[in-house]
Structure formats: structure tokens, C-alpha cells
Amino acid sequence: MQATKVAVVGGGLGGLSAAALLARGGCEVTLYERSKHLGGRARTTEVEGFRFNLGPHALYRAGAALRVLERLGVRPTGGIPNQAGAHALLGGRLHTLPRGAVTLMTTDVLSLAGKLEVAKLLAGLARIDTQPLGALSMREWLETRLTRKDSRALVAALIRVSTYCADLEALSAGAALKQLQCATAANVLYVDGGWSTLVDAVAQRGREAGARLELSARVEGVVLQAGGQRVEGVRLADGTVHRADAVVLAGSPADVAALVPEDAVLAREAREAVPVHAATLELGLSALPRPDALFALGLDGPWYASVHSASAKLAPEGGAMVHVAKYLGGTDTDASEAQLEAVMDALQPGWREKVVARRFRPSLTVSAGLPRAANGGLSGRPTVSVPHVGGLYRVGDWVGEEGMLADASLASAEAVEQALVQGNAASQRRAAGA
Ligand SMILES: Cc1cc2nc3c(=O)[nH]c(=O)nc-3n(C[C@H](O)[C@H](O)[C@H](O)COP(=O)(O)OP(=O)(O)OC[C@H]3O[C@@H](n4cnc5c(N)ncnc54)[C@H](O)[C@@H]3O)c2cc1C
Structure with missing residues (x-):
């Protein structure tokens, strides 16, 4: 045949x-x-020995991409981001990012009532049946499931970092929660070499x-x-x-x-x-001013910064490769380089003196189409x-x-x-x- x-x-x-x-x-x-x-x-582009992906890229370890790559005999090496260096960014300052029982209780980004609400949600997250939530927007879900402003802000930030979507009005709650389940089930992999x-x-x-x-x-x-x-x-x-x-x-x-x-x-x-868009700033630094500050997630704005070279081979010996991003969408569709620099000022004060290579992209298409509630x-x-x-x-x-x-x-x-x-x-x- x-x-x-x-x-x-x-x-x-x-x-x-x-x-x-x-x-x-x-x-x-x-x-x-x-x-x-x-x-x-x-x-991936190599600049002065730094390996710049087109914005921050992470492979979901429980996702379909890794499954298909494995079927093709492609086994990526790299590292899972180190949770210890993770921070919440609120009011332009770093705070403890709630990511487990201890940090949830010690963080100052949530009130006591907010902590209890988030703890309950995260404990039951894996069991949420996302199927019936397809036609509900993420915004509606947050407003009906969570009563507190602070807990909504934290969960919205977790949704942004897992889906890249800032337009929670258009985004389907079912799709977003499924993605959050995927991200929390087995975390992500930063890939060696990009x-x-x-x-x-x-x-x-x-x-x-x-x-x-x-x-x-x-x-x-x-x-x-x-x-x-x-x-x-x-x-x-x-x-x-x-x-x-x-x-x-x-x-x-x-x-x-x-x-x-x-x-x-x-x-x-x-x-x-x-489509889903993001503004990105890639930085190659000769050294990290604050080696303990590896990740920041914005709670009062759509901000992200992560030292990808802390988990994967993406920088020359001693150097650091950092991705900074602003999730665009909904009512906030523009970004300036200065906004992304301000995120770095909070995470890594003194970073400007260490810059070897940098690249700013005001708007990249992260996904050609988000799963719409409509x-x-x-x-x-x-x-x-x-x-x-x-x-x-x-x-x-x-x-x-x-x-x-x-x-x-x-x-x-x-x-x-x-x-x-x-x-x-x-x-x-x-x-x-x-
Ligand atoms: C900033 C940013 C961050 C991201 N982070 C992540 C992440 O953390 N995790 C994750 O899973 N994904 C992430 N993504 C998304 C991921 O990069 C994409 O989903 C994936 O690479 C899409 O692959 P694709 O082949 O479907 O589309 P594309 O990579 O867009 O490829 C389409 C190709 O088709 C070609 N083409 C189109 N029309 C024609 C034509 N008429 N003739 C010939 N060629 C044509 C184009 O030139 C292009 O090369 C991110 C993307 C960006 C931009």
C-alpha cells in the first residue's frame, strides 16, 4: 500500500x-x-554565552509536551525551580510566597481569614472537577469561590504564572484550573541549553x-x-x-x-x-547580587521574574540568566522596559552593574489563542x-x-x-x- x-x-x-x-x-x-x-x-538565541529563550519557557512535567517528547525518544535535561528562593512581590517589595503549610502561615501577604481560605482551596485543588467549569470565566470563579480580596489576588497570580493569561474575564475557569492542577502536580522543568x-x-x-x-x-x-x-x-x-x-x-x-x-x-x-501576549526582559548577569532571591511573582500586578540559570545550564560559569515578564491582557495590554526593570530592582537590587547582555520585547505572542469561557x-x-x-x-x-x-x-x-x-x-x- x-x-x-x-x-x-x-x-x-x-x-x-x-x-x-x-x-x-x-x-x-x-x-x-x-x-x-x-x-x-x-x-533560543545565544548572547555573550547566555542562552535566551524567547521569554521564560518551562516544560510542565505532568503535561502532554513531555509525554510526546518521550515517545519520540527526546529526554530533556534541566532542573526544577528551587522553591526556597521564591518570593511574592507586593507594593514593590518582596514577601514570603505561600507555597506550603509553613510559608502559608508565616507570610504577611494574606490575612488570617485569607490564609484559611487559600489553605482549604489548595488542599482540595487536585480534586476539583474542572469539566463542568469550561464555560465559566476565571474571574467569575474567583468571585464565587473566594470571599477575600487577598486570597483572590494570590490565586489569580498562581493562575497567571501557570497559564500566562492575564485576561481572567475571557479565560475559561475549567481550563485554567486544569492547568494549575498540572503545574502543581509535578512542577516544571527549565531545560538545559534552552x-x-x-x-x-x-x-x-x-x-x-x-x-x-x-x-x-x-x-x-x-x-x-x-x-x-x-x-x-x-x-x-x-x-x-x-x-x-x-x-x-x-x-x-x-x-x-x-x-x-x-x-x-x-x-x-x-x-x-x-491571543495571549507578554512583555519580556532577558538578562545575562556576570553574578547575582542576591543569590537567595531566585523568583518573584506579582500579587498586585502581572509581574514575573525568575533566575532560570539557577536550575538549568543557561549561563557561563558564575553568571546568571534571568527572565522578567509582564503578563499582558484584559485592560492592561502595554508594558515599558522600565516596569520590568522595577521588578528586578525589587528582586536583585544592584543588578544594573552586573549586566552583560539584555534583550527587551514589548509584546510576544505566548499562545495563539486562549481557551475561552465563551x-x-x-x-x-x-x-x-x-x-x-x-x-x-x-x-x-x-x-x-x-x-x-x-x-x-x-x-x-x-x-x-x-x-x-x-x-x-x-x-x-x-x-x-x-
Ligand atoms: C514569552 C513566551 C513564553 C512562553 N512560555 C511557555 C512555557 O513556559 N511553557 C510552554 O509550554 N509554552 C510556553 N510558551 C509557548 C510555546 O513557546 C508555544 O506554545 C510553542 O512553541 C508553539 O509551537 P507551535 O509549533 O505550535 O507554534 P510556533 O512556534 O508559532 O510555530 C509556527 C511556525 O509556523 C510557521 N509558519 C506559519 N505560517 C507559515 C506558512 N504559510 N508557511 C510556512 N511556515 C509557516 C512560522 O514561521 C512558525 O515557525 C511561551 C511562548 C512565549 C512567546
Whole structure:
């Protein structure tokens, strides 16, 4: 039987994982990436020996991304962030961050009533059934489940750091709480050498399995059969047409809609998507002024700072690599470099004299679309297979019912594999048995 010929459009971690899984499953895969580099948002840049991810990146140890990477034989090394150096940032000053029974009782960021409310919530967090909460906004959930302003502020901060979303009005409570459960179940991993090590390893697995990875190859359109109900291939910007039995689109909702311009459903999904943005400041320091202050989480503002090199190999000997971020969204969509510097002033006074390398990004797209309460949360996200066009699939952090961020990208890549490889194997078995 002839191998299914698949065109994958997009060489980020999602598209690469789909290409590798499909090639290992026996498909004849060509991946097209418009830029000169693979990796998309999972790229890492080396500046003066410091390894800068595109903003703070952490792999959820209980998430789908690690599961898929392991299936591909990719085992990232790195470290779990050290809880001892973690602080809450409130009123421009560091405080004890409640993260267990002792710190919860000793912190001054919560009143006694707030402490009791948060303790009760955290004790029962893993048992919350998130399924019925899909259509409820995170804001509504906080307001109905917690009575105190201080406990709401703390839980909102924990939701921001787990989901990257500051728009708690749009965010589904079911999706957000599931993500918080995932983050607290097994914490996260900061990856040695940065996320480009994951990109390189997945690309290598794909190539070994026979996938062709084409760079500087912009796809301009999906070619459909007459009637538009089935894919026929892809058309590249150089005018060439490449035939395929299946096409996997691994870009944003807007990228997907642009490739099938006559499709009203895809256009509507692109219009409705609510992307998640963050401002980021990457810092390479010759030394840490305060070696005991490794993490700060804003309670009265959407702030984050973390010394990633304290847990993973990301800095030259003796140096430190720090990610600072502001979660954007809702009513607060702008950030200045000075705001992020102020977070560092609180966490690491004296840091300015130690700067070797720095990079500020006022707005990065963290996720192409958050799971919206208005759509029912995770179960309302666009499906992996485009139901009205045979052979058309999509992969990304806005697709499918599982996970957020890179977990969703890799879970959707796995779902495409299930549809094209495992589904094929099952139909072949059925045909053989018939
Ligand atoms: C600041 C920041 C922090 C983050 N932190 C985390 C984190 O802690 N944990 C986590 O799990 N995730 C995190 N993420 C999200 C994570 O980086 C993404 O979810 C993941 O990398 C998305 O991969 P992807 O392949 O789906 O999309 P992308 O990486 O966006 O890749 C899409 C690719 O498709 C290509 N493309 C699009 N259209 C075309 C076309 N027509 N032709 C050819 N190529 C095309 C693009 O060039 C791009 O390379 C973070 C992201 C950012 C920006």
C-alpha cells in the first residue's frame, strides 16, 4: 500500500512533532517552514554565552509536551525551580510566597481569614472537577469561590504564572484550573541549553524517520480539489504545487485562515481567537547580587521574574540568566522596559552593574489563542481535523481539547498522528478482516 503523503506547514515545536510522529508512522512527510530557522517560538538565541529563550519557557512535567517528547525518544535535561528562593512581590517589595503549610502561615501577604481560605482551596485543588467549569470565566470563579480580596489576588497570580493569561474575564475557569492542577502536580522543568535543544532533537528524530524539512519555504495556499471538500496539496510562494493526501497547518489561526481564504468557518475562528501576549526582559548577569532571591511573582500586578540559570545550564560559569515578564491582557495590554526593570530592582537590587547582555520585547505572542469561557473552554477549541475539508488538519497551542501552551501544540500533533497513522492502521486491519 502507498504511504500517505503529508505536507506539514510550520516548523515550530508543534509542526516538527507532527512531522516526526507521522514519519515514524510510515507517512511520506515534507515540512515547510517560511523562516530560515526551525523552532518558531521555541527558539533560543545565544548572547555573550547566555542562552535566551524567547521569554521564560518551562516544560510542565505532568503535561502532554513531555509525554510526546518521550515517545519520540527526546529526554530533556534541566532542573526544577528551587522553591526556597521564591518570593511574592507586593507594593514593590518582596514577601514570603505561600507555597506550603509553613510559608502559608508565616507570610504577611494574606490575612488570617485569607490564609484559611487559600489553605482549604489548595488542599482540595487536585480534586476539583474542572469539566463542568469550561464555560465559566476565571474571574467569575474567583468571585464565587473566594470571599477575600487577598486570597483572590494570590490565586489569580498562581493562575497567571501557570497559564500566562492575564485576561481572567475571557479565560475559561475549567481550563485554567486544569492547568494549575498540572503545574502543581509535578512542577516544571527549565531545560538545559534552552528550548532550541528540544527543537533540534525533534527535528533530528523527524529526519531519521525520513521527513524532509524545508526552510525558507513559505506556503501560500492549500490546494483543494474541485468543490473544495478535500485537500490536494499545497502551493508555495515560488509558485510550485506539491501534491499531498493530507495537509497539517501548524501556524496561528490567522495563518490557517490565510491559507484557505475562501473558508468562512476558518476566517471566523481566526477573528474570534484571543491571543495571549507578554512583555519580556532577558538578562545575562556576570553574578547575582542576591543569590537567595531566585523568583518573584506579582500579587498586585502581572509581574514575573525568575533566575532560570539557577536550575538549568543557561549561563557561563558564575553568571546568571534571568527572565522578567509582564503578563499582558484584559485592560492592561502595554508594558515599558522600565516596569520590568522595577521588578528586578525589587528582586536583585544592584543588578544594573552586573549586566552583560539584555534583550527587551514589548509584546510576544505566548499562545495563539486562549481557551475561552465563551466557547466552553478546552472542549470548545477548534478541532484537530477541519470537519468540512477532508485531509485538512491543524496543530497548535490553540487547537484540540488537551492542555495549554506547548502542551496543546504537542497534544494536537499526537492527535493528527492518531487520525492519520493509527486511524489508517485500524482501517487497514478492518479491511483485512472484512
Ligand atoms: C514569552 C513566551 C513564553 C512562553 N512560555 C511557555 C512555557 O513556559 N511553557 C510552554 O509550554 N509554552 C510556553 N510558551 C509557548 C510555546 O513557546 C508555544 O506554545 C510553542 O512553541 C508553539 O509551537 P507551535 O509549533 O505550535 O507554534 P510556533 O512556534 O508559532 O510555530 C509556527 C511556525 O509556523 C510557521 N509558519 C506559519 N505560517 C507559515 C506558512 N504559510 N508557511 C510556512 N511556515 C509557516 C512560522 O514561521 C512558525 O515557525 C511561551 C511562548 C512565549 C512567546
